[in-house]
Structures are given as C-alpha cells and as structure tokens.
Amino acid sequence: MTIEPRTLRAAREGLRAKRFSSLELTRHILQRISQVNPRLNAYLTVNEEEALQQAAAADAALARGEESPVLGVPIAIKDVLSTRNLRTTAGSRILESYVPAWDATCVARLRTAGAVFVGKTNTDEFAMGSSTENSGYGVTHNPWDLARVPGGSSGGSAAAVAAGLCCAALGTDTGGSVRQPAALCGITGIKNTYGRVSRYGLIAYGSSLDSVGVLARDAHDIALLEGVISGHDPHDSTSVREPVQDYEHNLTGDLHGLRVGVPREYFLEGMQAAVGQAVQQAIEQLHHMGAIISEISLPSTQVALPVYYLIATAEASANLARFDGVRYGLRVPGADLVDTYRRTRGAGFGSEVKRRIMLGTYALSAGYYDAYYIRAQKVRTLIKQEFERAFAEVDVIATPTSPTTAFRIGERVDDPIQMYLADVFTLPCNLAGICGISVPCGFDAAGLPIGLQLLGRAFDEATVLRVADAYQRQTDWLTREPGIS
Numbered sequence: 364m365t366i367e368p369r370t371l372r373a374a375r376e377g378l379r380a381k382r383f384s385s386l387e388l389t390r391h392i393l394q395r396i397s398q399v400n401p402r403l404n405a406y407l408t409v410n411e412e413e414a415l416q417q418a419a420a421a422d423a424a425l426a427r428g429e430e431s432p433v434l435g436v437p438i439a440i441k442d443v444l445s446t447r448n449l450r451t452t453a454g455s456r457i458l459e460s461y462v463p464a465w466d467a468t469c470v471a472r473l474r475t476a477g478a479v480f481v482g483k484t485n486t487d488e489f490a491m492g493s494s495t496e497n498s499g500y501g502v503t504h505n506p507w508d509l510a511r512v513p514g515g516s517s518g519g520s521a522a523a524v525a526a527g528l529c530c531a532a533l534g535t536d537t538g539g540s541v542r543q544p545a546a547l548c549g550i551t552g553i554k555n556t557y558g559r560v561s562r563y564g565l566i567a568y569g570s571s572l573d574s575v576g577v578l579a580r581d582a583h584d585i586a587l588l589e590g591v592i593s594g595h596d597p598h599d600s601t602s603v604r605e606p607v608q609d610y611e612h613n614l615t616g617d618l619h620g621l622r623v624g625v626p627r628e629y630f631l632e633g634m635q636a637a638v639g640q641a642v643q644q645a646i647e648q649l650h651h652m653g654a655i656i657s658e659i660s661l662p663s664t665q666v667a668l669p670v671y672y673l674i675a676t677a678e679a680s681a682n683l684a685r686f687d688g689v690r691y692g693l694r695v696p697g698a699d700l701v702d703t704y705r706r707t708r709g710a711g712f713g714s715e716v717k718r719r720i721m722l723g724t725y726a727l728s729a730g731y732y733d734a735y736y737i738r739a740q741k742v743r744t745l746i747k748q749e750f751e752r753a754f755a756e757v758d759v760i761a762t763p764t765s766p767t768t769a770f771r772i773g774e775r776v777d778d779p780i781q782m783y784l785a786d787v788f789t790l791p792c793n794l795a796g797i798c799g800i801s802v803p804c805g806f807d808a809a810g811l812p813i814g815l816q817l818l819g820r821a822f823d824e825a826t827v828l829r830v831a832d833a834y835q836r837q838t839d840w841l842t843r844e845p846g847i848s
C-alpha cells in the first residue's frame with residue numbers, strides 16, 4: 364500500500380476508495396512529522412494521541428457512509444488559533460503552558476466535519492513578523508532551503524504543507540501572514556475578506572485586520588476547506604451574514620472576459636528581477652486563457668506600510684494588555700500587582716512584541732492620538748476607496764505576493780524596516796478588508812518559489828479561487844517538490 368496523497372482531494376479520494384484508512388493516513392503523516400520536523404521546526408505541538416482517536420472516529424464515520432470534504436484528513440492548525448484541551452502558545456513564552464477550554468470557531472467547524480488535527484504550527488510571536496524568526500520557540504526552516512526562512516507569520520503552516528506534513532493547514536493573515544509564507548514555500552494560501560470567517564478563538568493581534576485563512580497545495584483544496592470554515596458566527600459580531608458562495612462548484616477553469624488589473628505601483632524598482640519576470644509571465648498566461656489585462660493605478664500603496672504599522676501596533680498594544688500574569692499563562696510574582704505585571708510581561712514577551720506594544724501605546728497616547736492613529740484611519744479609508752474604484756473596472760488585481768523569494772535566516776533580524784518591507788504588497792489588502800490569494804508562479808535561479816497574488820472584491824473569494832484554480836490547471840509549478848520531501 365502506498366500513501367502519498369499530495370492534496371486534500373487525493374487524501375479524500377483515497378479514503379473513499381478505501382485505498383487507505385484515516386488511521387493509516389494519520390499514522391503515515393505522524394511518522395513523517397517525527398522524521399522531518401526536527402529539521403523544520405514547523406510544529407510546536409504534535410497532537411498524536413488525539414489525532415489517532417479522531418482518525419479512528421473518522422474511519423467509523425466513513426464506514427457509515429458519512430461525507431465531508433475533510434473527514435479523516437490530517438490538518439495542521441496555526442498556534443494562534445485556540446484548540447480545546449490542546450496547548451496554544453501563539454508562539455509566545457507567555458502562553459507556554461496555556462491550554463484553552465474551547466475551540467476557535469473555525470477549528471470547531473473542522474472538528475465537526477471530522478478533520479484530524481495533527482498538530483499546532485509555529486508562528487511569529489502573536490503573529491507579529493514575516494519570517495517566524497520572532498517565535499519564542501525557534502525559527503521554522505524553509506523546506507526548499509533549510510538556511511532560509513519560510514516567511515511568516517504562518518511559516519509553520521506553510522512549511523508543513525510544503526513538506527507534506529499535513530494535507531492542508533489553517534493560518535491567519537493580518538498583513539500578509541498567509542499569502543507571504545505560501546509564496547515563499549511554493550504553496551497556495553488565501554486571506555479571506557474581513558468578516559468572512561469568524562475570528563472567535565483567534566488570539567487577537569490587530570482586531571480590525573486579523574483574518575483566518577487556509578494554506579494548501581492548490582486552490583481547489585482551499586475551495587473545499589473554505590466551504591467548511593466560512594460563514595456567520597454569533598460569537599463574532601464582525602462576522603457577516605453574507606451567504607457563503609459554492610466555491611468548488613464555481614471552479615470552472617474558464618477565464619474568458621475576466622478583467623485583470625495590474626497596478627503599476629506593485630512593481631518596485633528594488634524588487635528581485637526574477638519575481639517581476641515570473642509574475643509578468645503569469646499575467647501573460649492569464650491573457651492567453653482569455654482574460655483582459657489592463658494597467659491600473661493604486662497610488663496610496665506607498666503609504667500603506669506606515670498606515671498598517673500604526674494601526675496594527677495600536678490595536679496590538681490594547682489586545683496584549685490581557686497577558687498580565689493574572690488571567691492567562693505565565694505568572695512571575697513580584698512585590699505588588701504592578702510589579703507582577705511588569706515582571707511577567709518582561710519575561711514572557713519577546714523583543715518584537717515589546718517594540719510593538721511601545722509603538723502602539725505611543726500612537727494612542729494623548730496628544731499623539733489625532734496626529735497618528737486618527738490620521739492613519741483616515742488614510743486607511745482612502746486606500747479602501749481606491750480599491751473600490753479599481754474593482755469597478757476590473758474583477759481581480761494581479762501583483763507579486765512578495766518582492767523577494769525566501770531570504771536567509773538572520774539576514775533581516777537587525778533591520779526591522781527591511782523585515783516590514785516583506786509585506787508591502789500584501790498589507791493593503793488587509794487595510795481594505797478585501798480578499799486575496801497567493802499561487803506559485805515560478806522559481807528563481809536558486810530554485811526558490813515565487814508567488815503571484817490575486818486580490819478580489821470583498822466577499823468574492825469565489826472569483827479569486829476560480830482564477831487561481833484555472834491558472835493552476837494550466838501550469839505545472841506544483842509538480843516540483845522541495846528537497847526535504
């Protein structure tokens with residue numbers, strides 16, 4: 364018997380056709396994790412015991428003829444998403460021993476649909492970063508080149524999917540944390556429209572920017588998972604009642620008449636040449652497939668980065684106040700309450716988290732609030748309006764996902780601005796609250812993957828998935844495997 368499902372669909376078909384059981388598939392994945400994870404550090408917690416129980420239950424359900432896109436399929440979960448009775452660290456030492464009493468809604472929906480949770484994946488601390496180097500538990504290595512970062516903050520999920528250590532994974536995207544690691548690891552990743560997937564149980568970073576997303580090998584697999592996790596949730600007042608589109612049914616492969624906008628501001632001078640070339644070729648390919656390409660302009664792109672880092676840090680400084688040594692996780696007792704707060708937070712938070720709390724607190728302080736925070740919110744509205752105007756003329760916007768391929772571990776740690784630039788193409792999408800996907804579209808001379816980003820209108824995940832899937836049917840970038848697998 365061979366078990367080598369590279370996609371969620373192949374796993375599901377194998378299970379249905381009884382070529383292998385969920386127990387066999389899960390054991391196979393767990394074994395791969397024990398072999399490969401020591402080199403990657405993609406998983407912070409392997410959920411072996413529960414995964415085997417879930418697999419056995421899934422086999423029983425399959426035998427009864429039950430159906431679901433994820434029934435019996437091994438899935439990984441980014442460690443900022445709460446999992447009932449399973450340690451959830453958010454990549455922070457302050458939550459090293461935190462075990463939630465409930466599931467995040469997206470996790471609960473997968474659980475109800477019979478998914479097998481193989482483990483929790485590494486992340487930059489509280490999802491603050493672009494490389495997973497800010498994790499309190501060590502960096503994750505890129506399966507294509509172990510000396511390089513996998514991107515971040517969902518670097519653990521991206522590396523796990525790329526190396527075949529799960530069939531798909533959940534991630535979160537506040538400024539690019541699903542799309543950028545997907546690009547750097549040669550897989551596919553979607554950032555959902557704000558309000559599309561419940562944030563309940565997602566440990567908050569920037570509440571007006573955070574969104575749950577999916578990382579998988581291809582857009583078709585993502586379409587299947589999206590159908591399970593999307594939709595209104597009474598626990599999250601920002602989740603929207605908008606009906607969930609039938610994503611899989613909509614994967615027609617047809618791009619005739621599709622209008623694709625290419626913003627000139629997304630092709631920077633300093634960008635890696637191979638990235639620009641691969642993305643241009645991908646856009647050519649969309650044209651060959653019947654799409655109408657036009658150049659558009661999104662002039663506010665250049666201010667998106669400072670706007671993002673004001674709003675994200677302001678929200679983070681408020682959200683992270685709850686980690687005080689009283690309510691959750693680590694507690695370092697001090698002389699009095701304030702001293703306990705100080706010691707706990709001093710010991711529990713890493714330096715990037717502290718930097719952001721300071722930046723955010725400053726931006727929100729009396730006297731600076733109007734000059735920084737309010738101003739940033741106003742510019743954010745302009746960015747959103749700019750996208751709305753663009754989407755009156757085009758159906759999707761095509762750009763590079765990241766200006767470079769995977770960079771070397773350590774290369775940017777002492778230069779926060781360089782690190783922040785890793786997300787210059789992804790974070791406008793979060794400020795506007797729209798959706799976007801990254802799909803593999805080539806390799807650089809060093810054999811490192813390149814990502815094409817497709818941005819779509821709010822609540823139009825169906826279109827970005829259709830375009831991504833159509834492109835993936837016509838190209839064979841996914842047939843290359845990283846060395847580690």
Ligand code: GLN
Nearest residue numbers: 490491492537538539540
């Ligand atoms: N790299 C960006 C940041 O550090 C985005 C991270 C994310 O999307 N969670 O804030």
